[in-house]
Amino acid sequence: MAEPEAASPSGRESFGSRLGRAMAERGPLCVGIDPHPALLAAWGLNDDAAGLERFSLTVLEAVGSLAAAVKPQVALYERHGSKGMAALERTLAAAADTGVLSIADAKRGDIGSTMAAYADAWLRDGSSLAADSVTLSPYLGFESLRPALDLAAEHGRGVFILALTSNPEGASVQHVGGRDSVARRIVEAAAGENQRYGGTLGSVGLVVGATVGTALADLHVDLGAVRGPILAPGLGAQGATPADLRKTFGAAYPQVLGTSSRDILKAGPGVRGLQDAATRTLDGLRTE
Numbered sequence: 365m366a367e368p369e370a371a372s373p374s375g376r377e378s379f380g381s382r383l384g385r386a387m388a389e390r391g392p393l394c395v396g397i398d399p400h401p402a403l404l405a406a407w408g409l410n411d412d413a414a415g416l417e418r419f420s421l422t423v424l425e426a427v428g429s430l431a432a433a434v435k436p437q438v439a440l441y442e443r444h445g446s447k448g449m450a451a452l453e454r455t456l457a458a459a460a461d462t463g464v465l466s467i468a469d470a471k472r473g474d475i476g477s478t479m480a481a482y483a484d485a486w487l488r489d490g491s492s493l494a495a496d497s498v499t500l501s502p503y504l505g506f507e508s509l510r511p512a513l514d515l516a517a518e519h520g521r522g523v524f525i526l527a528l529t530s531n532p533e534g535a536s537v538q539h540v541g542g543r544d545s546v547a548r549r550i551v552e553a554a555a556g557e558n559q560r561y562g563g564t565l566g567s568v569g570l571v572v573g574a575t576v577g578t579a580l581a582d583l584h585v586d587l588g589a590v591r592g593p594i595l596a597p598g599l600g601a602q603g604a605t606p607a608d609l610r611k612t613f614g615a616a617y618p619q620v621l622g623t624s625s626r627d628i629l630k631a632g633p634g635v636r637g638l639q640d641a642a643t644r645t646l647d648g649l650r651t652e
């Protein structure tokens with residue numbers, strides 16, 4: 365999809381370029397690593413840091429060479445305090461060793477001066493929590509994300525900014541404004557940010573749920589103009605199918621990275637079962 369380029373001052377190939385290549389080589393699937401208590405129990409693991417780590421490393425063993433990206437859900441590690449966060453650090457390091465891109469699903473957003481600290485945690489070289497990319501919430505104002513946008517560009521990392529989320533409550537904020545909706549403004553701001561990147565895909569991605577139905581058309585949101593990756597959660601456990609994804613995103617589908625967590629994870633703890641479930645989802649995303 366994207367041509368390789370070394371766009372960041374650090375000399376690292378940009379995240380958008382790396383993700384575009386992974387999607388072209390492996391297909392448009394991200395596997396969510398969401399170690400819910402019920403899944404840990406179903407896998408015969410304890411709901412503790414050791415259980416989280418075994419769960420996460422098993423998912424990486426299964427999908428590390430077939431998915432374009434993995435997305436650990438930070439909240440489920442945070443439940444276990446510092447030991448849980450240490451398990452997350454080791455998971456992110458193992459993903460990097462495996463060669464699969466990581467998206468830390470932290471949904472961070474705060475006033476700019478505090479945002480700089482979140483950016484340091486998730487996007488700065490040398491941080492034990494640094495991932496290839498992180499999810500961000502723009503609902504304190506898009507510009508409040510500036511420290512993360514700039515640090516990501518500097519270090520060849522990426523961000524995924526919540527635009528139209530998959531949960532039904534999201535519309536009560538994101539749809540406000542009709543034709544000039546909050547979501548549309550977020551999408552336009554992300555498009556502006558991607559002008560600093562060359563290649564096919566910029567490093568400023570958006571999150572648009574696979575479950576949003578006709579909202580993109582209703583709100584006159586043009587994702588094609590964004591020139592960034594679209595992370596689409598909601599497959600499987602939240603009811604969306606790969607066919608829904610194609611219908612919802614239309615011409616922007618080549619930018620879409622479908623992501624699924626519970627629907628794949630419930631096939632564990634066997635590595636083979638997880639691989640089969642991920643491959644089934646990937647086949648649907650490729651061909652439906």
Ligand SMILES: O=C(O)c1cc(=O)[nH]c(=O)n1[C@@H]1O[C@H](COP(=O)(O)O)[C@@H](O)[C@H]1O
Pocket residue numbers: 396398437469499528529530531571572573597598599600601602623624625626627
């Ligand atoms: O940022 C996300 O990944 C996200 C955004 C959104 O709009 N909806 C959404 O479900 N997610 C995350 O995607 C994952 C979905 O999990 P499953 O429903 O089990 O596939 C969870 O970790 C959610 O927090």
